[in-house]
Amino acid sequence: MAVEVKYVVIREGEEKMSFASKKEADAYDKMLDLAEVLGTWLGQSPVTLDDEQREVMAMWLAEQKEVLGNLLKAGKLPAPKAVTDDTPAKRTKAA
16 A cells, blocks of 8 residues: 655645645645735726626736746746746636
């Protein structure tokens, strides 16, 4: 019999994702924290977004944190390979 350690990120009683390492789980949890703050901030914007749109946009911005930071610092878009469409917001959530 094999013993497997699994790190599970749970938010509001719902399992979001599970990981094989604590480092990955902590990084994902931190990204969810950032997405929550970004969602609140987007709710204050002059653009009207419904709750689902705001949640998706906040998650995408949190996932693209490094690209967004570089964009704000440099004032230009990074090379196209730095922005990917294969982000957790576009994938299905873990059950």
